[in-house]
Amino acid sequence: MINKKVTVKGKEKDTEKIRKSEIEKIRKMLLLQKDELIKKTQDTMRDESEFDKDDLPDEIDHASFEYNQSLTLRLRDREQYLLNKIIKALKMIDEGTYGICESCGDDIDVKRLLARPVATLCIKCKEEQEKREKIQEG
Numbered sequence: 391m392i393n394k395k396v397t398v399k400g401k402e403k404d405t406e407k408i409r410k411s412e413i414e415k416i417r418k419m420l421l422l423q424k425d426e427l428i429k430k431t432q433d434t435m436r437d438e439s440e441f442d443k444d445d446l447p448d449e450i451d452h453a454s455f456e457y458n459q460s461l462t463l464r465l466r467d468r469e470q471y472l473l474n475k476i477i478k479a480l481k482m483i484d485e486g487t488y489g490i491c492e493s494c495g496d497d498i499d500v501k502r503l504l505a506r507p508v509a510t511l512c513i514k515c516k517e518e519q520e521k522r523e524k525i526q527e528g
């Protein structure tokens with residue numbers, strides 16, 4: 391009995407070590423992703439400011455300009471949303487609260503975090519949330 395307990399404890403420590411090194415990997419991944427997103431957003435903004443609407447020759451181009459602009463805005467919204475999530479995740483890593491399920495407080499499986507670094511729910515709670523949403527949708 392005592393021996394068994396010691397083994398389990400040792401195992402838990404190893405898991406914790408692995409988890410920490412995996413989270414460190416995720417942190418580097420997120421930092422890279424953050425830099426890329428910021429660069430992308432800046433590029434889009436520069437492109438737009440260089441583009442003069444008055445230079446457009448006819449109405450068709452005006453229409454496509456507006457189409458492109460709304461597409462850019464939508465894209466930027468999505469990037470901004472992701473960027474906020476990444477910043478939040480990085481802050482949580484610094485604070486040591488990263489990888490903890492917001493719903494049940496359990497550790498989120500590190501494999502899930504590697505696949506989806508901005509996840510804030512464990513797979514169990516995520517599935518339950520999806521089930522609830524499905525019921526709400528009818």
Ligand SMILES: [Zn+2]
Pocket residue numbers: 491492493494495496511512513514515516
């Ligand atoms: Zn959970």
